[in-house]
Amino acid sequence: MVVLCHREGFKMRRRDILFFSLLSVSIFFFAGCFAHVRPVDEKTSTHYDERFDYVDLKVLSERMASSILSGPPVAERTDRPVVVVYGISNRTSEHIDTKALTDSIRTRLVKSGKVRFLNETQRENIEREIETMQGKVSPKTQVKLGSQVGAEYMLTGTLSSIEKEEMKQVRLHKKSLFYYKLTMELTDIKTALIEWTDEQEIIREADRPLIGW
Amino acid sequence: MRRLSFLVLLLAGIFLLVNGCATPGLPGSRNLFYKGDLEEAEARVESVRRARGRNRVLFLMERGLIYHTNDRYEKSNRDLLEAARQLETLETVKVAEQTGSFFSNDLLLTYRGEPFERVLIHTYSALNFLKLRKWENALVECKMALKELERSPFSYSQPFTNYLAGVSYEIMDEYDDARIEYEKVLKARPDIPFLKHDIERVLAGRKSSGRGELICFIQIGKSSIKVPFEVFVPPDKRFVLPEYRSRNYLCRRAVVAVEPVCSLPVPSCGGQMSVSSESYLLTDLESVAGKVMKERMEKEIAREVARLAAKERISREVERESSELAGDITRIGFMLLESADTRSWQTLPAKLEVARLSLEPGTYGVRIRFLDAKSRMLEESFFEQVEVNPEKVVFLICRSVL
Numbered sequence: 001m002v003v004l005c006h007r008e009g010f011k012m013r014r015r016d017i018l019f020f021s022l023l024s025v026s027i028f029f030f031a032g033c034f035a036h037v038r039p040v041d042e043k044t045s046t047h048y049d050e051r052f053d054y055v056d057l058k059v060l061s062e063r064m065a066s067s068i069l070s071g072p073p074v075a076e077r078t079d080r081p082v083v084v085v086y087g088i089s090n091r092t093s094e095h096i097d098t099k100a101l102t103d104s105i106r107t108r109l110v111k112s113g114k115v116r117f118l119n120e121t122q123r124e125n126i127e128r129e130i131e132t133m134q135g136k137v138s139p140k141t142q143v144k145l146g147s148q149v150g151a152e153y154m155l156t157g158t159l160s161s162i163e164k165e166e167m168k169q170v171r172l173h174k175k176s177l178f179y180y181k182l183t184m185e186l187t188d189i190k191t192a193l194i195e196w197t198d199e200q201e202i203i204r205e206a207d208r209p210l211i212g213w
Numbered sequence: 214m215r216r217l218s219f220l221v222l223l224l225a226g227i228f229l230l231v232n233g234c235a236t237p238g239l240p241g242s243r244n245l246f247y248k249g250d251l252e253e254a255e256a257r258v259e260s261v262r263r264a265r266g267r268n269r270v271l272f273l274m275e276r277g278l279i280y281h282t283n284d285r286y287e288k289s290n291r292d293l294l295e296a297a298r299q300l301e302t303l304e305t306v307k308v309a310e311q312t313g314s315f316f317s318n319d320l321l322l323t324y325r326g327e328p329f330e331r332v333l334i335h336t337y338s339a340l341n342f343l344k345l346r347k348w349e350n351a352l353v354e355c356k357m358a359l360k361e362l363e364r365s366p367f368s369y370s371q372p373f374t375n376y377l378a379g380v381s382y383e384i385m386d387e388y389d390d391a392r393i394e395y396e397k398v399l400k401a402r403p404d405i406p407f408l409k410h411d412i413e414r415v416l417a418g419r420k421s422s423g424r425g426e427l428i429c430f431i432q433i434g435k436s437s438i439k440v441p442f443e444v445f446v447p448p449d450k451r452f453v454l455p456e457y458r459s460r461n462y463l464c465r466r467a468v469v470a471v472e473p474v475c476s477l478p479v480p481s482c483g484g485q486m487s488v489s490s491e492s493y494l495l496t497d498l499e500s501v502a503g504k505v506m507k508e509r510m511e512k513e514i515a516r517e518v519a520r521l522a523a524k525e526r527i528s529r530e531v532e533r534e535s536s537e538l539a540g541d542i543t544r545i546g547f548m549l550l551e552s553a554d555t556r557s558w559q560t561l562p563a564k565l566e567v568a569r570l571s572l573e574p575g576t577y578g579v580r581i582r583f584l585d586a587k588s589r590m591l592e593e594s595f596f597e598q599v600e601v602n603p604e605k606v607v608f609l610i611c612r613s614v615l
Contacts, residue, residue, distance in 0.1 A: 089385075090349050093356035095294075163360075174304070208304065 050178045050206030052096050052161075060182050060200050061101060065108035067198040068186065073153070074114055074196070083109075083186070084118040084151035092161035092180065101159070101182075118151050153195065157184035178204045239275055243559050247435060247614050251283040270296050270303070271324045271556055274334060278560045282612050286341040293338040297357070300331060315520055316527075316547075318453075319554035328365040329501045330558045332358050336374045339381060340430060343608050352381040369504045372401040373495035373565035379411065380428060384606065388415040398495065405493045407569045425601035427570045429469050429581060431492045432612040434462035434563030437502045441553035444517075449544070450525075452517040454510075455553040457502045462563060464583045464591055464613045467492040469568040474576040474598060492566040492581075499563050562612060572601045583613040591615045 045055045068074055085106055088098040109115040133142050159182050166175040186196040238261035245254035258276045277292035303325050314321040335358035342351035355378035379394035392415045399408045437457040445451050470489040524547040532540025579596040594611040601607055
């Protein structure tokens with residue numbers, strides 16, 4: 001084999017260039033093929049796509065909880081008002097676990113020590129437990145029917161979204177815009193008045209390539 | 214000679230790759246499905262551990278529908294939602310795949326479903342959620358189906374999806390959106406008598422009538438399937454395109470008969486009476502499939518012509534560099550690779566219909582009778598103890614494959 005360099009007299013055969021190119025490309029592809037897992041700091045904001053994700057859940061629950069605590073009636077009360085959660089209705093076009101959102105808001109409010117919540121989802125279990133106790137447990141530990149606390153306020157909300165895509169044209173990327181709005185209200189059960197309401201927005205733009213490997 | 218060997222090996226490799234892409238278990242499951250043996254069809258398709266990557270979406274759609282027909286709504290949704298997720302990642306055009314398929318055939322491409330099939334993934338998922346009484350999730354799927362419908366580059370409508378969306382919006386008290394969808398259906402199917410009542414009802418908003426609703430979603434027949442048809446271009450060129458061909462089925466329509474379940478004579482049964490209703494055609498999937506293929510034909514032919522030209526160019530290059538024999542072998546190799554992409558969602562029905570009845574609250578037995586062209590009964594689905602409550606909707610879903 002004649003070995004010559006172009007600048008210093010070395011010259012490779014075309015076959016060898018092709019071989020090494022294919023080898024490099026293969027190494028490049030296979031290097032990306034091994035799965036790996038790493039822990040992610042919960043404070044990190046990582047969005048893999050433009051849809052609703054865990055970062056949005058945290059941001060919205062933080063903002064809403066903060067708004068409830070800083071406004072009337074909660075901020076004006078010296079005692080802890082009792083609230084029941086009736087959920088957030090999902091009016092977006094994605095499957096979003098809105099219960100996770102209300103649970104997160106409720107946890108923040110309870111931890112603040114300024115609000116109390118009724119456990120609405122466990123009502124049936126609580127009633128069953130109290131019925132079981134009647135005549136079967138010691139009077140000291142027995143819970144009588146009618147001992148529960150009534151709610152003063154109802155917490156409800158709506159999560160809606162608007163999605164827009166770039167108009168169709170000759171392009172290499174596709175842009176889309178996602179707008180989410182969470183509206184929540186605290187309603188006085190006695191008077192049916194909305195004593196507190198707030199809305200929080202998230203807007204995100206995504207840019208996807210239309211051509212890939 | 215080395216170049217020739219390399220090219221022959223490459224062509225052979227592509228040939229093996231392409232012909233090895235059938236998903237095991239699917240053809241057998243489809244046959245069992247259409248024989249009416251749903252349990253066996255389900256067992257056969259469940260035994261497939263993992264469908265190959267290129268046909269994974271198709272496998273999930275087929276299995277999802279087999280589960281749905283067998284009333285396994287949770288399992289059906291698991292597959293259909295996974296298919297929808299996979300399709301989102303397929304929006305990016307893969308250069309390597311496209312290049313490979315350009316020099317061989319479209320079977321190398323990952324199956325993305327026809328536009329109407331992609332709408333039906335969400336439509337069936339919405340039906341599953343309605344049966345599971347998850348109204349919000351059903352509405353989310355309807356919205357996704359409508360979005361998919363809007364995105365389609367072809368001019369066809371799927372009134373069944375619009376009607377399902379109207380029903381889902383109405384359950385969630387979104388009366389304006391419900392009215393819009395019902396009006397779209399009325400425009401496409403002005404012959405359906407209950408549509409005007411539906412529109413009047415949502416215009417009135419939430420008003421207590423004291424009655425309940427029974428909605429039967431009925432699926433009839435077998436969808437068209439794709440078959441190859443060859444086009445010969447003299448003297449020695451050939452390309453193969455897919456076309457839809459209808460399959461034979463006997464059922465032409467369905468009738469819903471509702472009888473009160475009551476031990477007392479009828480006048481004492483709280484005013485419940487026997488009623489019956491025809492089911493009305495909303496979407497004719499055979500017609501939709503034919504329209505889509507027709508609109509796509511020009512683009513398909515242009516693509517095939519470009520493909521033929523590129524292959525001929527390569528063959529001539531091989532002929533020039535090696536020999537006439539080498540060129541002919543290359544041409545034969547390319548010709549053998551010519552194959553139409555006949556993949557399609559074959560467990561779909563031919564027709565999607567609906568029957569809607571307003572009933573006094575009570576318990577009913579519901580018979581859905583499937584009739585042939587001469588109104589002879591082919592088969593019957595019987596739902597006993599159907600509870601109809603005031604201001605509530607009850608859904609029944611059934612299918613005839615005969």
